[in-house]
Amino acid sequence: MVEVLETVAGHGGELVLRQDGDAFEVIENGVFLMDTRGGESERLLVNGAADRLAPGARMLIGGLGVGFSLRAALDHPDVGEVVVVEREPAVIAWNRTGPLRTVHSDALADPRVTVVEADLVTWLRSTGEAFDALCLDIDNGPEWTVTEGNAELYAPTGLGRLVRLLRPGGVLAVWSAGAAPAFTERLRERFASVEVVPVPVPRGEPDVVWFAR
Numbered sequence: 499m500v501e502v503l504e505t506v507a508g509h510g511g512e513l514v515l516r517q518d519g520d521a522f523e524v525i526e527n528g529v530f531l532m533d534t535r536g537g538e539s540e541r542l543l544v545n546g547a548a549d550r551l552a553p554g555a556r557m558l559i560g561g562l563g564v565g566f567s568l569r570a571a572l573d574h575p576d577v578g579e580v581v582v583v584e585r586e587p588a589v590i591a592w593n594r595t596g597p598l599r600t601v602h603s604d605a606l607a608d609p610r611v612t613v614v615e616a617d618l619v620t621w622l623r624s625t626g627e628a629f630d631a632l633c634l635d636i637d638n639g640p641e642w643t644v645t646e647g648n649a650e651l652y653a654p655t656g657l658g659r660l661v662r663l664l665r666p667g668g669v670l671a672v673w674s675a676g677a678a679p680a681f682t683e684r685l686r687e688r689f690a691s692v693e694v695v696p697v698p699v700p701r702g703e704p705d706v707v708w709f710a711r
């Protein structure tokens with residue numbers, strides 16, 4: 499039986515945390531955002547980026563969700579520090595002190611983690627920070643954003659801002675619930691190497707992770 503644990507007004511619309519047996523689900527604006535059942539591609543997003551870097555990497559994770567990507571980053575031997583940018587205070591609270599805390603063994607309490615409560619698209623316009631890896635999973639994909647404003651991230655303007663945040667040799671990793679050939683082309687216009695990695699899922703189109711450097 500599915501139980502609604504909390505419903506709040508979020509920046510991207512109504513945000514619901516549900517429990518279905520052992521699994522938790524996050525729904526935003528009626529659109530399924532994330533659950534705690536799988537997580538393979540969310541882990542690949544950060545592991546694939548960290549595997550391409552030297553030890554001690556400084557990583558940005560865009561979108562906390564249920565913390566699968568964050569947990570994978572902290573478990574990777576080459577990640578030294580992680581900054582998570584998440585715009586929904588409720589998502590941060592569910593992960594910090596609420597039911598999602600058990601999903602990632604209290605990852606937010608790890609001293610290597612800083613959580614920034616902000617809209618990533620807005621934050622990118624003014625931050626002067628630099629990273630070895632930018633791991634982005636705030637939407638269902640470049641062509642299926644959860645809110646209209648997020649589309650800027652995958653457009654030339656947003657990609658230009660991301661490139662400026664990357665240290666030399668750094669990696670941009672982006673998650674999607676499906677292929678997005680036009681986005682691949684935009685990445686190829688800016689990066690020397692673009693890898694598109696499909697990740698099979700139990701039903702439907704594979705997830706896709708891009709690694710660009």
Ligand SMILES: C[S@@+](CC[C@H](N)C(=O)[O-])C[C@H]1O[C@@H](n2cnc3c(N)ncnc32)[C@H](O)[C@@H]1O
Nearest residue numbers: 540561563564565566567584585617618635636
């Ligand atoms: C699909 S979930 C991320 C899943 C995550 N990779 C994991 O392992 O659980 C997307 C997250 O991005 C957040 N988000 C969406 N748009 C955002 C934005 N513009 N800025 C910051 N966070 C955003 C959502 O609130 C949600 O927590």
